Amino acid sequence: MSSTAGILADAFDVFLLDVDGVVRVGADILPGARAAVDRLRNLGKTIRFVTNDPRPRRSEVFGELAAEGMAGSPAEVCTVGWTTGKVLKRLAVRSALVLGTAGLLADIAAACPDLRVNDGGPYDVVVMGYADTITARQLDEAAGWIAQGARFLATNTDPSFPTQKGRALGTGAVVAALQAATGQRPVVVGKPSPPLFEEATRGLDPRARVVVIGDSPATDVAGAHRMGYAAVLVADQPPTFAVAEDPRRPEATIRSLEDLFRPGTLTPRPRLGFPWPEAILPGVAAVVFDAQGRVLLVQRRDTGQWGLPSGHVEAGETVAAAVVREVAEETGLAVDIDRLVGVYSDPPSQVFAYPSGPVVHFVTCCFACRVRGGALRPDERETTAVGFFEITRLPENLLPMHPRWLADALTTTPTVWVR
Ligand SMILES: [Mg+2]
Incomplete structure (x- = not known):
């Protein structure tokens, strides 16, 4: 994907242009933007204007960009409010409390004509947009x-x-x-989450080379990489990141859209190879042997897989307390920590997507533990079975990484396996 000979624009077929900060600031079109869009069009490129601004209707943004000679058709404009309507339609909800502008309400009504909106409730979904008229009473x-x-x-x-x-x-x-009031995390429609990008690229050739051009490393660049797209950052200076894998690091930095037509080099990045984590949690796991040298395993209710007792550190808790608590909750046994087996972070095997929760990347401390007391019993919430197994006769469907933790527990040197 490296292009030193040609202009930067040659490397891509589909250009997802962030509106605010790339095409315009406020109502002012940025210098060179119109000429650049014309030139992309003349090169036969596909253009989409994408915006996270939840206030205007899609038709308003199209009208503004068309008046400036930028957008050619409404299909080229993808706003987050319009996408929210599409998402609500797919969710097949019947009623919604929508906090936002008349523009957001209109795009939602157009996508979901049968949806009851702001009629006093009860509501299947709360949609949080933005309007400068939103009150604390509405948030409540x-x-x-x-x-x-x-x-x-x-x-x-x-x-x-x-x-x-x-x-x-x-x-x-x-x-x-x-979020603070409810302790709940929202499903996010806009960048860096996928729905806006998915809507912007719907119906395009899946082999097309897509680039997101934006001014925000955290939303435009990281969001592009989450989708597997390339990202070009619009900034005065290339940003610096401590590690090459940082998802906010763009393949190239340009000062304005005009630079797309200058020779440039793209710095390719490796594919992630795992789902994008929405949270990173400190994990704990325990290797517990009985007097016969058998290892303690639990069968997880959610997936049916077997594994070592494991979980994550809760706020206000030490790592040591967390592992003792998890063993007690999942197996009924009271244990003491013997020693650290290792510290493990391997996103391809330690990023988990739970049906009802966020995608989590666990960084796990694994400890060897000794039984102090208690009696074996499965935890009614999380596990369906619990027992000690001969090392040579383990169940087949073990969680990834757990065989490695067990193998490392049979040696005495702590392992640090982080990537
Ligand atoms: Mg922007």
Whole structure:
């Protein structure tokens, strides 16, 4: 994918152009943007204007860009409010509390004509967008419905956005208020989450080389990489990152869209090879042998797989306390820590997607433990069976990494296996 001979634009077929900060700031089209878009069009490139701004209707953004000679058709414009309508339609919900502008409400109504919106409830889903008229009373109502089990959808989580006068309060700030009040994480429609990008590329040739061009490493660049797309950052200076794998590191940095037509070099990045983690948790696992040298295993209720007793560190808890607690909860046994077996981080095998929760990457401390007391019994919530197994006769469907932890526990040197 490295291109030294040609211009940068040659490396891609589909250009997902972030609107705010790349095409325009406020209402002002940035210098060179119109000429650059014309040139991409003349080269036969596919263009999509994507924006995380949840306030305007898609038709408004199209009208504004068309008036500036930028957008050629409404299909080229993909707003997060319009995408939210598509997402709600797929969820097949019947009622929604929507906090946002008239534009957001209109795009949702167009996508979901049968959806009851803001009619007093009860609500299947709370949609958090942004409007400068949102009140604490409305947030309180939204938090109440989420607490009662309504799904929680956020158009986007940008904490602020650029204006001619500097940065202004964004959706992410009010989403954070709802998260704080409810302890619930929303499903996010906009960048860096997939739905907006998925909608922007719907129907395009899957072999097309897609690039996201944006001004935010955290949303545009990381979101592109989460989708497997390339990313070009618009910034005065290339950002520096401590490690090459940082998902916020773009393949190239340009000062404006005009630079797409200059020779440039792309720094390719390795494929992730695992689902994008929404949370990273400190994990604990225990290797517990009985007097006969058999190892303690539990069968997990959610997947049916067998594994060592394991879980994660809760707030306010030490790592040592966490592993003792997990063994007690999952097996009924009281244990003492003998020694550290190893510290493990291997995203391809330690990123888990739970049906009802976030995608989590565990960084796990594994300990060898001795039984102090208690009696074996499965934990009703998490495990269906528990028992000691001969090392030579382990169940077949063991969780990934667990055989390695067990093997390392049979040696005496702590292992550090992190990547
Ligand atoms: Mg931007």
